[in-house]
Amino acid sequence: MTPLGRLLFRFLPGWAVVPVLAVIYAALLTGIVFTLRNVPDDHVYIDVRD
Amino acid sequence: MTFDLMVMVVAALLAVPFSWMAPAARAADGVAVWTFLVLVILSPFTAAWLGIASILLPLTMSVGDRFGGRGLLSLFWCLFLTAALFFSRIQDWFLLIGAAYFTLRLMHVQLEWWMGRQGRPGVLAHLRYQFFLPVLMTGPINRFSEFARQWDRRRWDSKDFFAGAERALLGLAQATVLGSWIMGKVGDRLTGLAGADGGGLWFWAQSAADWVQLYLTFAGFSSFAIGAALMIGIRIEENFNRPWQARNLIEFWSRWHMTLSSWCRDYVFQPVAALTRMPVIGVLAAMMAIGLWHDTTLYYVLWAVWQALGIVVSHLISRVPWPGRGGTMLNAAAAIAGPVFVAIWLTATRPVVTFVLEAF
Numbered sequence: 001m002t003p004l005g006r007l008l009f010r011f012l013p014g015w016a017v018v019p020v021l022a023v024i025y026a027a028l029l030t031g032i033v034f035t036l037r038n039v040p041d042d043h044v045y046i047d048v049r050d
Numbered sequence: 051m052t053f054d055l056m057v058m059v060v061a062a063l064l065a066v067p068f069s070w071m072a073p074a075a076r077a078a079d080g081v082a083v084w085t086f087l088v089l090v091i092l093s094p095f096t097a098a099w100l101g102i103a104s105i106l107l108p109l110t111m112s113v114g115d116r117f118g119g120r121g122l123l124s125l126f127w128c129l130f131l132t133a134a135l136f137f138s139r140i141q142d143w144f145l146l147i148g149a150a151y152f153t154l155r156l157m158h159v160q161l162e163w164w165m166g167r168q169g170r171p172g173v174l175a176h177l178r179y180q181f182f183l184p185v186l187m188t189g190p191i192n193r194f195s196e197f198a199r200q201w202d203r204r205r206w207d208s209k210d211f212f213a214g215a216e217r218a219l220l221g222l223a224q225a226t227v228l229g230s231w232i233m234g235k236v237g238d239r240l241t242g243l244a245g246a247d248g249g250g251l252w253f254w255a256q257s258a259a260d261w262v263q264l265y266l267t268f269a270g271f272s273s274f275a276i277g278a279a280l281m282i283g284i285r286i287e288e289n290f291n292r293p294w295q296a297r298n299l300i301e302f303w304s305r306w307h308m309t310l311s312s313w314c315r316d317y318v319f320q321p322v323a324a325l326t327r328m329p330v331i332g333v334l335a336a337m338m339a340i341g342l343w344h345d346t347t348l349y350y351v352l353w354a355v356w357q358a359l360g361i362v363v364s365h366l367i368s369r370v371p372w373p374g375r376g377g378t379m380l381n382a383a384a385a386i387a388g389p390v391f392v393a394i395w396l397t398a399t400r401p402v403v404t405f406v407l408e409a410f
Contacts, residue, residue, distance in 0.1 A: 002216040028223040035226040036056060039234060 054092055054147060058187045059222065059274065061088040065183050066281045070206070078201050079174070081282065082181035089147065089181075096147045103131070103156055104173075104180040111163050111170040124164035128157055136346050148186045150343060154313050155180060159194050161317050168195055184278040188271040190289040190309040197284070204283040214280025221273025229267030237263060257400035258393075265293070268307070297388030298364035299357070299395060314339050334358040352403045360395045 001009065001017075004024070008017045065081050072080035089097035107127065114123045135153045138144045146152075159176065162168035171179070171194060178201070179194050236259050244252035272289035279286040287309050296302035303311050314336040323332030334355070341354030 002212050004216055004220070025219065028219055028227075031227040031231075032219075032223055035231045039226070039230045 055187065057092060058088065058147075058183070061085075062184045062187075062275070062278045063218070063281075066278065069282045074204075077204070077282075078178040081183065082178045085181040085183040085186060088183060089186075093147045095144070096149070099134075099146060100152055100180055101177070104177050107156060107160060108171050108173050108176050111160075114163075115170055120164050124160050127160045131156055136342075139346055148188075151189045151191055152180055152186065154191045154310070154343075155194075157317065158191070158313060162194070171198075182279075182284075184275045184282070185286060188268065188275065189307075190272055190275065190287050191313055192286050192309065196287065200284045200286075206283065210280050210283065214277045214282075216277070217280065218274045218277030221270045221275075221277055223270070225267045225270025225274065229263055229265075229270055233259060233263035233266060253404075254397060254401055258397040260400065261396055265290070294389060294393075296392050297384060298368060299360040299392055300364050300368075301388075302392050302396070303357075303361070310340060310343065330358075330362060333361050337361070349403055349407065352406055353399060356399050356402055363395075364391075 002021075005017055005021055008020055012020060061084070065084050068080050068084050069077045086097055086101065089100070110123055110127070114120045131153050135146075135149055138146045138149050159168070159171060159179070163170055175198060176194075179197050182192075182197070185192055237256065240252060240256040240259050244250075244256050269290040276286045276288065289307055289309055291305040291308060293302055293305040296305050318339045319329075319332040319336040322335040323329045326332065337354040337358040338351065341350035341357070344350055344353075
């Protein structure tokens with residue numbers, strides 16, 4: 001089990017851990033894709049060309 | 051989001067299946083070749099520069115081993131690499147992806163050899179170390195010996211693989227969603243307020259927001275790199291260790307961008323302090339190195355002086371014989387006052403430095 005899964009296991013019943021984990025991962029991925037598409041370059045603090 | 055960064059994130063993740071599909075003995079070579087190809091696509095000059103430097107460095111070391119002159123050789127490499135890094139910042143055509151990071155890795159290998167703490171690496175081993183995609187774009191500035199040891203100990207562990215995948219995902223979300231998107235909007239709002247109000251407290255708040263954004267973005271990308279490397283089966287040094295808990299600025303710099311801090315401690319602070327017998331000069335030199343590593347401007351020279359002053363102040367406070375020192379109440383007060391002092395000093399950096407620049 002992943003660290004986040006272990007954390008959830010402390011607060012949720014065993015059967016709920018995997019579905020909740022899946023929802024969290026999906027939300028994170030959606031957020032990342034949304035940000036990659038919408039955030040202007042000048043909001044990105046790190047420039048790899050440095 | 052910059053195109054280069056997106057390509058490198060995707061490419062770092064693609065390195066994972068390559069590393070496990072290749073024969074175990076050739077996995078590191080596979081990742082290095084993949085990294086080289088990605089660099090060729092993004093910046094052929096960077097690929098050529100890093101490739102040539104990675105080959106020449108151990109070759110010149112072998113000349114030094116045979117004929118002597120280690121000190122001169124190391125001095126030449128350090129000056130040459132530093133000059134190239136600074137030159138890349140003033141010439142647009144001389145763009146080097148990840149130059150700030152691989153320059154310090156090259157110097158680390160050279161200086162460890164000079165100090166006699168590490169033998170001359172083989173050319174292939176050195177190429178594997180320099181061309182490791184997960185850490186190429188934003189660090190951490192990992193060390194050669196530990197990297198080589200990790201490849202020797204590497205074996206499949208599903209627990210590590212999924213922990214790495216989760217960390218990479220969380221890190222990327224932290225860097226993009228929290229660091230770039232949310233804090234970008236907060237920064238825009240504060241910039242508007244600071245402009246309308248003419249500075250003052252809003253300017254200070256803007257400086258604080260910048261530190262938060264820098265932490266979220268940088269620690270996020272570091273987590274992504276560490277997670278992606280763990281998916282490959284390699285443990286990379288941590289870069290941040292809850293810096294907001296630091297009780298003074300000395301502790302803060304040992305918790306913030308730890309691989310850069312430890313690099314400057316080993317190769318700037320310790321030699322300068324030993325040569326001058328004045329630790330305060332060593333602190334100033336180390337902070338100057340950190341400042342100029344970020345950007346070669348007068349702002350970062352003053353930034354370094356301010357940080358060095360903060361470290362000296364922290365040191366002096368720690369030597370004050372407070373009455374009842376060590377008591378529970380005093381420890382509890384220090385646990386609160388320390389991080390508050392650190393936060394005030396750091397967020398005051400930009401207002402103070404800007405004030406000094408404008409005044410003179």
